[in-house]
Amino acid sequence: MVNLIWKDILIQKRQIPIYLGIIILCFWEDGVPLWWLAFITSISFIMNAFYYDEKDNINILLNSLPYTRKQIVISKYLGALVFTGLFIGVIMGGGFIINGMELSFSWKDILHTFGLIMAFLSIIFPFFYKFKQQYLMIGAMVLFVVAVFAFRIVMQIFNEQFDKVFQWLASLPELQLYSFTALVILLLYSASWLLSMRIYERKVF
Template sequence: MLNLIRKDIVLQKNTLVILLPALLIALLIDRSIIWVGVLFSFAIIMQSFALDEKPSTNLLMNSLPYTRKEIVSSKYIGACVFTFIILLTIVVGNIIIHREITQLDQLLFIAGVIVVFISFAFPFSYLFKSQYLMIACGVLFVLYLVLVNKFIPDLNDRLRAGVQTILSFDNSVLYAGGILAVVLLYMFSWMLSIRIYSRKVF
């Protein structure tokens, strides 16, 4: 399975070469790393996922001595590796550019958001296709707009306040609870994806 993760990183080599310097430039002009970190991680994880989606690639992967469980698991572990690479770049970039240590809670928050995103995106993409994710996002965005306009006009402010509250939590029990919840969600999504993928016909 390590081979599969290594394969994903090798295949994304060129993307990383473009993405990581771009990430540093983003850090240079803007200090709000959360948005940038989430966007870049999600982009590379989904790019790597989409590359393996073609029926012919599935045929190849499943003909090689790998099990379907391993193929799915490699994507979930690979997503963590990619997130780690992005976070590491942010930390190193911040030290070099701003001479400051990135706060741990910010990093954890980025990782948390990615994990939640992936937990929904992967099973969805295994069930349908990752290209439909954009459509799903579009539909969700419309729902969000309806929500903001009709029901909760200050949703944006509430979200922003929510994020600030989470980041300002000092209570380590709450923190641990949050991490545990996110990890459980990821695990559940992982198992679900294995179930979906093992029934797939190429």
């Protein structure tokens, strides 16, 4: 399992200096939230891992090794959390060394970053296992166009249906709100993992 996660790091070793360069440059730009920087770099790293697996037919190699498909899927989901933690650590350490920004990345920012990444990956991971990269790009462009034209209608329906839910969430104490949100994200992440595992087990290479 550890070797599968380490593989995703080694396969992008040439891109790691680019990530570090982007992080350093963003330290000099005012108005760039560190949690957003951690989100973007982590998501890019994780999505590139999928890209290289498909580009170099690594999935075929992995399935010839003594790893079960369940272990391969689990390594992606656990690896996403490991990579996020590493990027957060690098950003916090770099911010402290360069600008003394140790207090600008609070524990709330860390929770927000992990929560956003887990929620985002819960949605897109099953699609990565189901479809090829070129189909995902076409689908993303179509979805973007539809979202632009349907934005007002969706937001109107969303506001009408979920206004009471938002009011209820806003009334919760902070600890209960974070606990509720964490539970929802964990359930979503777990459901996504089970779905991805089901899709991958049936996939033919």
